[in-house]
Amino acid sequence: MWSAALMGTACASHETPSFKTLSPTQCAPPIQAGYHATLAADWNTYKPYVRACPVGVSDGASAKLWLLTVFAQPYLDDHPGQTNWPDFPRPLLVTADGHCVARLPELFPFDEPRTLRLQYGPVVGDMPGEIRVHVSNPAAGGDYELPVLRWNPTQHAYIAQNNTDEYTKEDMTCRN
C-alpha cells in the first residue's frame, strides 16, 4: 500500500518553473467569473455548483481558456441525504467563446475520495502548452497522474499524450 511519506510528498504544493497551479479559489460561478458561453443541458441539474476557472496567461474575464467543473463538495453538503454519487458531467476545458478543447475524466478539485491538482504552462500563443493533473488518492494504489494534455494548434484541441482508458471512454467526448 502507499506510504504516509509518499502521500506527504505527493500532496506538497510546488510550482514547476513556467507552470502555474490552478487554485480552486480562482473558480467562480460562470457569469460572475466572466465566462458567458452557454452550458449544455446536462449541466443544468448542477447549475448552482458549476464553476468556471481561468486557465492561462490572463486571469479573470479576459482568460482565453477556462475549466468548467462542478464543485462536488458544496453540492454534497447541500444534499446530505444523497447516498449515491451523482452522475456529474465531466469537466471541460473551453475557450472563451465556448469551444470545447478537452475534457477531464475526473472532477476538479474533488472527485470522491480523490482531490485533483491542475497545473498548466508554458504558454504557446495564447494557450498553455500543457495541462498536468496530479490526483491525490487515499484508496488502494495511491496517487497518480492523469495523462498530460498537450495543446495542438492544428487540431485546436488538447490531446492526451498516452493512450489510457480514461481518455477513450464514450462520455469523454468533447462537447458542451
Added chain:
Amino acid sequence: MPELKAALEAAYNMPDSLHSCSNFVWHVIQAFVPNQPYMVANDLVRFLARSNDWEEIDRDDSRKMADLAKAGALVVGGREETTNGHVLVVYPGDVKESGGYAYSSQGKTQIMRSHGIYARSMSRSLGSWPGAKSDGDKTVWDAWAGPKFERVRFWVLKSSKPAK
C-alpha cells in the same frame, strides 16, 4: 474443499494478516492449495494471470462473483502497482451498494457514497483507507474506490468451482 467462510475467517484473524493484504489472501489460498507459496500482491497478481489452475472472470459481473463465492468457490481479485499492489477475496454473500463507511477528506469526515452495486469483499490492508479493510461489509470496488478499479482483475480457483 474447505468451507470458504471458515477459511476466510481463520485467515482474517491470523496475526500476520492483520495489516497485510497479501498475507491474508495467502492464508485463504493455502486452505484450498496447501503448497501455495507466499507472494507479495504484485507477484500474486502476475501468478494468477498465468496459472492454469485459475480462471479469469469478468470484473464487471459482480453477481457472478457473488454467486461463485456463495457456492463456496474461491475468487481472488487484485491489481498490480509500480509500488505495492492490492489483493482481496470475494466474500460469500449478496451483492450490495458500495460505500457507506466514514473517511476523512479535506479536514472533514465524509460518508462514502455508493458508486454502484458490487460483490462483497474480505481484505486486510497496510494502508489507512477504510474501503480496503473489509470483513464482508465493503465491496470489491471500495478498496480502489475510483478509476483504478477498472484495471482490477479477478480469478476463480477452478478446483473450487461448484459442479455444474
